[in-house]
Amino acid sequence: MKRYLFxxxxxxxxxxxxxxxxxxPAPAVTPPPEVASYSIEVRYDPETHQLAGEQTIRYTNRTxxxxxxxxxxxxxxxFRSEETLWMREAxxxxxxxxxxxxxxxWSRIESLTLADGTALTVAAVDTxxxxxxxxxxxxxAPGKTVTLQLVFSAQLPEVFARTGWADDGDFVMAxxxxxKLGVWEGADGWNAHPFHANSEFYADFGTYxxxxxxxxxxxxxxxxxxxxxxxxxxxxMETHRYRAEHVIDxxxxxxxxxxxxxxxxxxxxxxxLHYPExxxxxxxIQRATxxxxxxxxxxxxxYGMGLYPHLTVVSIPPGAGGAGGMEYPTLFTVGAMEMxxxxxxxxxxxxxxxxxxxxxxxxxxxxxxxxxxEPWLDEGFTDYITTRAMEVxxxxxxxxxxxxxxxxxxxxxxxxxxxxxxxVARPAWEYAGLMDYAVATYSKPALALTTLERxxxxxxxLGFMRAYYERYAFAHPSTQDVWDVMAETLGQEMADWFFESxxxxxxxxxxxxxxxxxxxxxxxxxxxxxxxxxVHVQRRGTALEEKVLSCDxxxxxxxxxxxxxxxxxxxxxTLPIDWDLANNGQRHTPDPAPLLGxxxxxxxxxxxxxxxxxxxx
Amino acid sequence: xxxxxxxxxTRPLPWLLLHLVNLLPxxxxxxxxxxxxxxxxxxxxxxxxLTERSLDGLIDIFMHAAEAASDASPLTLIxxxxxxxLLPVLLSLRVFLEGGVLLTYAEPTAPGLRRFFTGxxxxxxxxxxxxxxxxxxxxxxAAVGGALVALVWNVALWLGQTLAVLTLLLxxxxxxxxxxxxxxxxAHDTRNVFAALRESxxxxxxxxxxxxxxxxxxxxxxxxxxLLSRAVMRAIPIPWWLLSxxxxxxxxxxxxxxxxxxxxxxxxxxxxxxxx
Numbered sequence: 001m002k003r004y005l006f007x008x009x010x011x012x013x014x015x016x017x018x019x020x021x022x023x024x025p026a027p028a029v030t031p032p033p034e035v036a037s038y039s040i041e042v043r044y045d046p047e048t049h050q051l052a053g054e055q056t057i058r059y060t061n062r063t064x065x066x067x068x069x070x071x072x073x074x075x076x077x078x079f080r081s082e083e084t085l086w087m088r089e090a091x092x093x094x095x096x097x098x099x100x101x102x103x104x105x106w107s108r109i110e111s112l113t114l115a116d117g118t119a120l121t122v123a124a125v126d127t128x129x130x131x132x133x134x135x136x137x138x139x140x141a142p143g144k145t146v147t148l149q150l151v152f153s154a155q156l157p158e159v160f161a162r163t164g165w166a167d168d169g170d171f172v173m174a175x176x177x178x179x180k181l182g183v184w185e186g187a188d189g190w191n192a193h194p195f196h197a198n199s200e201f202y203a204d205f206g207t208y209x210x211x212x213x214x215x216x217x218x219x220x221x222x223x224x225x226x227x228x229x230x231x232x233x234x235x236x237m238e239t240h241r242y243r244a245e246h247v248i249d250x251x252x253x254x255x256x257x258x259x260x261x262x263x264x265x266x267x268x269x270x271x272x273l274h275y276p277e278x279x280x281x282x283x284x285i286q287r288a289t290x291x292x293x294x295x296x297x298x299x300x301x302x303y304g305m306g307l308y309p310h311l312t313v314v315s316i317p318p319g320a321g322g323a324g325g326m327e328y329p330t331l332f333t334v335g336a337m338e339m340x341x342x343x344x345x346x347x348x349x350x351x352x353x354x355x356x357x358x359x360x361x362x363x364x365x366x367x368x369x370x371x372x373x374e375p376w377l378d379e380g381f382t383d384y385i386t387t388r389a390m391e392v393x394x395x396x397x398x399x400x401x402x403x404x405x406x407x408x409x410x411x412x413x414x415x416x417x418x419x420x421x422x423x424v425a426r427p428a429w430e431y432a433g434l435m436d437y438a439v440a441t442y443s444k445p446a447l448a449l450t451t452l453e454r455x456x457x458x459x460x461x462l463g464f465m466r467a468y469y470e471r472y473a474f475a476h477p478s479t480q481d482v483w484d485v486m487a488e489t490l491g492q493e494m495a496d497w498f499f500e501s502x503x504x505x506x507x508x509x510x511x512x513x514x515x516x517x518x519x520x521x522x523x524x525x526x527x528x529x530x531x532x533x534x535v536h537v538q539r540r541g542t543a544l545e546e547k548v549l550s551c552d553x554x555x556x557x558x559x560x561x562x563x564x565x566x567x568x569x570x571x572x573x574t575l576p577i578d579w580d581l582a583n584n585g586q587r588h589t590p591d592p593a594p595l596l597g598x599x600x601x602x603x604x605x606x607x608x609x610x611x612x613x614x615x616x617x
Numbered sequence: 618x619x620x621x622x623x624x625x626x627t628r629p630l631p632w633l634l635l636h637l638v639n640l641l642p643x644x645x646x647x648x649x650x651x652x653x654x655x656x657x658x659x660x661x662x663x664x665x666x667l668t669e670r671s672l673d674g675l676i677d678i679f680m681h682a683a684e685a686a687s688d689a690s691p692l693t694l695i696x697x698x699x700x701x702x703l704l705p706v707l708l709s710l711r712v713f714l715e716g717g718v719l720l721t722y723a724e725p726t727a728p729g730l731r732r733f734f735t736g737x738x739x740x741x742x743x744x745x746x747x748x749x750x751x752x753x754x755x756x757x758x759a760a761v762g763g764a765l766v767a768l769v770w771n772v773a774l775w776l777g778q779t780l781a782v783l784t785l786l787l788x789x790x791x792x793x794x795x796x797x798x799x800x801x802x803x804a805h806d807t808r809n810v811f812a813a814l815r816e817s818x819x820x821x822x823x824x825x826x827x828x829x830x831x832x833x834x835x836x837x838x839x840x841x842x843x844l845l846s847r848a849v850m851r852a853i854p855i856p857w858w859l860l861s862x863x864x865x866x867x868x869x870x871x872x873x874x875x876x877x878x879x880x881x882x883x884x885x886x887x888x889x890x891x892x893x
Binding site (some may be wrong): 176191257334403404406407409410413414468476493566570571580581582583584585589590591592593594596597598599601602603604605608609610611 | 639642643647659669670681860
């Protein structure tokens with residue numbers, strides 16, 4: 001237990017003046033080697049909501065082990081019916097939006113051939129065909145590239161689980177719309193899992209060149225950069241061309257109703273696509289995006305490590321909220337929180353959603369962890385940096401209506417306290433349900449990382465985060481990799497304590513006052529996880545005393561403390577992950593000032609009521 | 618109007634009286650209504666939460682509400698019961714005192730207490746009748762206007778918005794007319810409801826600018842006071858109860874003063890019209 005005291009003292013030494021305002025120089029970055037590159041020509045029919053596409057895929061074996069076959073994701077097949085694995089796990093709803101079986105989704109590989117014309121046979125891996133496999137005539141050796149020609153067809157569902165169409169077909173958000181290769185991990189084989197309800201995605205870096213053919217007059221947005229004006233053809237259709245480099249995925253959106261707000265933010269062109277009646281919402285999104293871009297770049301490193309010149313933000317129209325709140329490389333969507341009416345400025349859900357999805361551009365699009373096997377890595381880190389950004393931009397508020405602040409961090413606490421024994425590091429399919437998943441991947445890691453920052457100090461935490469971002473940019477880190485970076489930057493003991501306590505373990509922490517009299521106080525610690533804490537003892541006629549509670553013993557008794565007024569454990573709230581912050585403090589006698597203050601406010605409220613309320617008349 | 622305003626400044630009795638009537642019930646009820654929160658005062662987090670206006674801390678404290686239930690005070694329930702009884706009494710008291718208030722500003726010399734309360738009784742029935750007619754009219758106009766706005770809003774937004782503004786303006790004129798009618802009743806020394814309505818209605822035609830200046834100016838000052846007080850009160854930490862009380866009472870006093878000044882001005886306008 002003494003090592004915790006050492007940890008704590010070491011952390012104190014790391015504390016230094018906050019230097020969040022210091023801009024970071026852009027680190028030198030080598031663009032990642034391409035692994036999976038796609039050239040896709042796709043035609044979308046807004047009447048049938050179907051896609052017809054042809055892909056040329058170049059996949060390079062960057063491992064030491066030859067791969068004998070290919071495994072593709074066909075994610076849309078999860079929405080074929082209510083009987084799929086995905087649907088059985090999720091129920092008919094996904095995050096509050098309901099599946100419409102009459103407008104389902106599916107995906108099919110029509111043909112798959114090698115560059116020399118050799119046809120490959122595609123067979124299902126799972127019963128839902130969200131994974132398919134094709135044997136190769138010869139294994140692809142390390143360092144070699146296989147080129148494939150693939151023809152596919154697909155149908156987008158009515159907006160559900162991040163993808164689909166809405167507004168009678170006048171809106172489409174195409175996510176996970178094309179057959180996508182899994183990740184070849186050498187001796188471990190293909191990393192590709194059937195599509196589970198709580199799972200997201202995992203793919204390799206490469207270049208996407210995509211040509212999308214749609215009816216004339218439609219406005220599109222997509223990952224990457226547009227290659228110019230749409231090309232008209234003779235059939236009343238137009239082809240929109242995009243190119244995205246160093247990305248793990250490609251998504252696009254289209255509607256004849258879109259308008260665009262465009263702004264340059266420190267060299268990044270930001271387009272916010274929105275319906276005309278949602279201009280006010282789009283302006284809020286644009287402001288939040290600009291603020292977030294600057295903060296994250298300053299804290300962790302440049303957007304896209306300086307390799308992404310463009311960012312598209314899609315303000316999801318009403319009725320399509322199921323497509324909102326999702327991240328793709330250089331594109332993200334906002335609108336999962338839509339309630340059909342514009343949110344008042346005092347409710348910051350829009351800003352939170354925007355800044356969160358933007359944060360994924362760092363932790364998902366560039367630091368491309370495996371979202372299926374280790375979902376906490378991208379969600380937990382992104383929600384932590386979101387909490388941090390909200391602290392700077394909006395005093396931490398999730399809402400501050402009437403001058404009363406309810407913080408995003410408190411929201412994490414409430415969620416966490418509903419399931420405080422949840423284990424964070426698990427594959428997506430092992431969570432018991434949506435609540436379990438949400439607490440484990442978002443709230444608990446965000447709280448734990450915030451607590452870690454308050455223990456080690458802002459500067460040290462920034463050092464860890466920057467090292468993580470720079471080292472694993474355009475790579476696929478695991479939990480162990482992050483552990484190792486933390487050990488290098490914050491110390492092995494701190495890293496071990498953090499991961500064993502909060503990521504791998506199910507215990508918690510609560511410092512509390514067990515008993516208090518006028519001359520004694522007994523403090524106890526429970527939960528299984530301990531970190532030292534300071535305690536303030538206020539006595540009549542003496543200055544405030546500060547003591548340190550160590551983890552040597554679960555019970556600490558302070559005696560000889562005469563004329564006690566109050567005792568406060570962790571007065572600076574460096575431990576927001578503590579189960580109960582109220583029992584951290586106690587007064588020997590009630591504090592009259594807040595009660596009198598409340599009484600006065602009530603008196604004034606009543607006087608106002610008797611005058612006729614807020615009416616000036 | 619100037620005479621009326623002069624009387625407002627030189628005859629402070631109504632102003633002081635109404636402030637007392639506004640303050641005393643609140644002084645009784647306020648502490649009762651917050652009695653249930655006494656158990657929270659043992660938590661240092663309570664003071665922090667109120668100082669920083671943070672719901673975070675209050676939520677943590679409320680998690681202990683169940684264990685504190687046995688300490689919960691019945692005072693709050695008593696407070697709510699008293700409030701529901703007192704509210705109609707206070708509203709009636711306001712109507713009752715109106716006669717004496719207006720008389721104070723109308724008379725050439727300041728009336729004593731006895732004359733003040735005689736005035737209260739004299740016009741009580743008239744004012745109740747004027748208020749009743751007024752509320753019926755307001756309800757009708759609000760209902761019709763609101764329905765029209767709702768009907769038109771989705772068809773032609775600009776028309777809906779225009780109708781909404783017009784409805785609100787009409788309601789404002791109606792409320793002013795009711796208040797002016799009470800002033801006219803006293804200024805013309807009549808208890809005839811329709812005569813009072815007629816005389817006050819004529820003012821809209823004969824002295825529109827003066828009326829607009831008086832009502833608009835009073836409204837502007839009231840709005841300014843409210844915005845200022847909201848900003849100031851938000852800046853004062855809740856535990857700083859003495860400062861809150863002082864600032865709050867000053868604002869209430871000034872708001873009441875604006876009402877009295879408006880009434881005094883109306884009485885003055887009606888008196889000028891009578892002389893004309």
